Amino acid sequence: MNSKPLILIIDDDPALLMGVSATIKKHGFQVVSAEDGNDGFAKAKEVQPDLILSDVMMPPPNGFELRKLMSLDPQLASIPFIFLTARSRMDDKVNAIMDGADDYITKPFVVYELIARISAVLRRVKIAEENGRERAKVAAEADLDRVRQEILQNFHHEIRTPLSNIMMPLQLAINNKFDNAQEQSRFLSKALSSASRLESLTTDLILLSNIDQGNLNTIRQPIDVEMDIHAPINRRLERYCDKGLDFTMDIQVNGKIAAPRREFTHALGHLVDNACKFNSSHGKAHLRIVSQENGGVVLDVFDNGPGIPTRLREKVFERFYQISQGDAREFEGMGVGLSIARAVFRSLRGDVNILDSTRGCHIQAILPDLQPGDVTYG
Numbered sequence: 001m002n003s004k005p006l007i008l009i010i011d012d013d014p015a016l017l018m019g020v021s022a023t024i025k026k027h028g029f030q031v032v033s034a035e036d037g038n039d040g041f042a043k044a045k046e047v048q049p050d051l052i053l054s055d056v057m058m059p060p061p062n063g064f065e066l067r068k069l070m071s072l073d074p075q076l077a078s079i080p081f082i083f084l085t086a087r088s089r090m091d092d093k094v095n096a097i098m099d100g101a102d103d104y105i106t107k108p109f110v111v112y113e114l115i116a117r118i119s120a121v122l123r124r125v126k127i128a129e130e131n132g133r134e135r136a137k138v139a140a141e142a143d144l145d146r147v148r149q150e151i152l153q154n155f156h157h158e159i160r161t162p163l164s165n166i167m168m169p170l171q172l173a174i175n176n177k178f179d180n181a182q183e184q185s186r187f188l189s190k191a192l193s194s195a196s197r198l199e200s201l202t203t204d205l206i207l208l209s210n211i212d213q214g215n216l217n218t219i220r221q222p223i224d225v226e227m228d229i230h231a232p233i234n235r236r237l238e239r240y241c242d243k244g245l246d247f248t249m250d251i252q253v254n255g256k257i258a259a260p261r262r263e264f265t266h267a268l269g270h271l272v273d274n275a276c277k278f279n280s281s282h283g284k285a286h287l288r289i290v291s292q293e294n295g296g297v298v299l300d301v302f303d304n305g306p307g308i309p310t311r312l313r314e315k316v317f318e319r320f321y322q323i324s325q326g327d328a329r330e331f332e333g334m335g336v337g338l339s340i341a342r343a344v345f346r347s348l349r350g351d352v353n354i355l356d357s358t359r360g361c362h363i364q365a366i367l368p369d370l371q372p373g374d375v376t377y378g
Contacts (some may be wrong), residue, residue, distance in 0.1 A: 005122055006030040008049035010040035010066070011084070012058045019307045020053070020114075022083070027115045037061035039068060044076050051122060056085035080121045084109070127322065158201055158334060162194035178283030196235050203266050207340050208319070216347045219375045220258040220295060223250060229289065230263045233272050240276040246284045247276070258295030258370055259348065267344040268299065271352075271363055273304035279360070295376075296369035304360040317342050 034040035056063035070076040169187035178184035275285040285303040340354040350367040
């Protein structure tokens with residue numbers, strides 16, 4: 001790749017065009033030449049020069065008109081522009097600068113002045129670009145630091161709350177502080193639910209690490225409906241018992257479902273969790289699971305909550321999307337559930353998507369049937 005700046009020279013005087021081109025080339029620049037304004041505009045679009053050196057007095061469009069045309073084109077508007085002309089009146093120079101020119105050189109010119117002016121303009125542009133990149137870098141680092149702080153803050157909350165709900169009942173049980181067995185059972189059940197939440201969070205972190213390292217488990221094993229679907233879903237639903245949700249399931253398994261057990265179960269749990277967490281109190285949610293011919297499955301999760309706007313349907317699959325909402329964050333969680341679910345299904349050549357729905361949200365996950373070459377176990 002040639003690192004020399006590319007200069008586009010536009011002039012309707014062939015002799016001058018040839019002479020200026022040769023001079024600029026001798027001083028280490030690449031050159032493209034154009035014989036009038038129309039040719040110059042076309043060449044500028046084609047080669048995207050680093051700088052344009054243009055005569056003023058040309059057949060329409062003249063230099064001033066050409067600069068105005070280029071200022072209206074997003075691809076050309078930012079290209080540095082120097083006028084080279086015999087018009088030496090002060091008002092001509094002022095008008096040229098007002099029209100967006102970066103410099104104005106009168107004929108006859110001294111070669112070293114021309115090269116110095118070109119170099120100065122390119123240098124100013126480079127400094128401006130570097131400053132802009134530096135400002136963008138600083139802003140990006142500030143945004144990243146803010147997100148890191150939010151992640152750490154919410155991670156701290158996600159661990160501290162269930163951990164407290166585990167420690168307190170255990171301490172009360174050890175010190176015989178319960179009045180009766182029923183009260184003790186209720187507190188220990190709450191501790192068990194919190195332990196399940198911590199286990200889920202730990203699995204999230206493990207799977208995120210596996211995703212980043214490109215080593216998600218893809219060994220497909222038989223899925224047991226009771227152990228790998230009903231039981232983990234019921235554990236998830238315990239978290240939302242206070243919401244009084246009407247959650248129903250329709251599971252149609254004819255043959256088998258084959259998937260990595262931990263990854264499949266965890267992804268399914270996140271899809272169900274999504275339908276419960278963002279649903280209204282006493283809202284409805286429904287899970288439909290239909291097995292395919294040879295180990296595949298189609299999962300549909302419906303809810304009648306507020307739904308997800310079309311413009312955010314891909315955004316919500318971004319990792320940590322929910323928690324990067326700062327003080328506006330309304331729901332608990334790390335904001336990684338949909339991201340993990342999609343990564344798991346895509347690692348198996350499937351996918352997870354949000355579909356159109358007349359009410360609430362409809363998420364569909366598809367796991368294709370087993371194919372030759374798939375690794376299976378059991």
